[in-house]
Amino acid sequence: MDLDNRYPALSDLRARARRRIPHFMWEYLDSATGTEQGMHRNRAGLDRILLRPQVLKGEVEHDLTTTFLGQTYARPFGISPVGMSGAMWPGAEGMLARLAVRKEMPFCLSTMATRAPEDLKDDIGNRGWFQLYPPGQPEILQDMLDRIRTSGFHTLVLTVDVPSQSRRERQTRGGLTHPPAITPRTLAHIATCPAWAMGTLKHGMPKMPFIGKYSTHKGPLPSTAHIGYLLRVPPDWDYVKRLRDLWNGPFIIKGVLNPEDAKACKAAGVDAVWVSNHAARQFDGGPAAIDCVAPVRKAVGPDYPLLYCSGIENGLDILRAIALGADFVMLGKAFHYGLGALGEKGGDHTVHILTEDMLCNMGQLGITRPNEARDRLI
Ligand SMILES: Cc1cc2nc3c(=O)[nH]c(=O)nc-3n(C[C@H](O)[C@H](O)[C@H](O)COP(=O)(O)O)c2cc1C
Numbered sequence: 078m079d080l081d082n083r084y085p086a087l088s089d090l091r092a093r094a095r096r097r098i099p100h101f102m103w104e105y106l107d108s109a110t111g112t113e114q115g116m117h118r119n120r121a122g123l124d125r126i127l128l129r130p131q132v133l134k135g136e137v138e139h140d141l142t143t144t145f146l147g148q149t150y151a152r153p154f155g156i157s158p159v160g161m162s163g164a165m166w167p168g169a170e171g172m173l174a175r176l177a178v179r180k181e182m183p184f185c186l187s188t189m190a191t192r193a194p195e196d197l198k199d200d201i202g203n204r205g206w207f208q209l210y211p212p213g214q215p216e217i218l219q220d221m222l223d224r225i226r227t228s229g230f231h232t233l234v235l236t237v238d239v240p241s242q243s244r245r246e247r248q249t250r251g252g253l254t255h256p257p258a259i260t261p262r263t264l265a266h267i268a269t270c271p272a273w274a275m276g277t278l279k280h281g282m283p284k285m286p287f288i289g290k291y292s293t294h295k296g297p298l299p300s301t302a303h304i305g306y307l308l309r310v311p312p313d314w315d316y317v318k319r320l321r322d323l324w325n326g327p328f329i330i331k332g333v334l335n336p337e338d339a340k341a342c343k344a345a346g347v348d349a350v351w352v353s354n355h356a357a358r359q360f361d362g363g364p365a366a367i368d369c370v371a372p373v374r375k376a377v378g379p380d381y382p383l384l385y386c387s388g389i390e391n392g393l394d395i396l397r398a399i400a401l402g403a404d405f406v407m408l409g410k411a412f413h414y415g416l417g418a419l420g421e422k423g424g425d426h427t428v429h430i431l432t433e434d435m436l437c438n439m440g441q442l443g444i445t446r447p448n449e450a451r452d453r454l455i
Contacts, residue, residue, distance in 0.1 A: 104247055104253065110243040119367065123388055123397055176424035188208060209320075332355060392433065399448055
């Protein structure tokens, strides 16, 4: 049966992925921190954004192509960095890199990925962004930047909303450790997910090869305290300036909610600010991330490049973020729901659902380009 009939929405992919990803990995993918009110606020915040339709416009052409930081993409959305993608679905990073090339969209590889940038060199084409958790030692930083650059990843993203670990109680309860421990409980989870188990046998036990190069740690770590935390430092403005000097390509700061911080990023020569609350995985007491887009846009002015992510579940949400002032929108969990549900073709289906939903809603609004939604904000 046609995929669109069986899985018309991302929620359908999520439901199937939940059955096919072992529980200890599912909880890592799907959880937020604390009582998860932040995650619900993200959803409620998006639902509050209303757009005014316009009728009797006859045939309206739609054009989703978007130029962002010097690259042209087929649509105004891409793939957010997600640590340990390949542990949630075996081979995920390679699948997402190939998807990015097929669909002409950016794929931002995480510092905590189960594939190093070198492993994706032949797959990523010119669609690669790289997300950095900043190491303390200057020589490690230099080596990391060299590896990122020589592997063909042209855009650097510094994530700044993880100054400390978050407790992510639901994730911990799920039983994930680093590396994943084979216990009677995790074995029982794996036994219910044969496709995941076969894939993991083929691809090998997930590791973190990018950061692993610099770690001498042996032995297991809890799920919220993996080896990344042993190397990284909470960055400050001096670190931002140092990175700006060291990286001669586009440089983005991810995890900004405060308009004053956004203004300071612009002043520090950062090329774009990425409004995000990390899908409420870090802090349960903040505003809905979407509520920060308009104030940040106001602070940085109309022309400064702005990204958004956190809680996007359909094409209408993408239009909402753009209507408020984002130029580009990224999604994390959505692509992993797709892969978990359908394997490699699930990435394509995720793009299909989001694209078709954008086009349907642009039809209702009577707009040609997504950023015309800005005039329709109620
Ligand atoms: C399982 C998981 C792991 C993540 N790992 C990272 C990471 O390594 N680096 C990072 O900057 N953001 C990470 N994020 C945050 C995403 O980049 C993004 O901000 C968030 O997922 C967007 O919200 P969405 O999943 O609702 O689309 C992670 C998110 C998830 C769900």
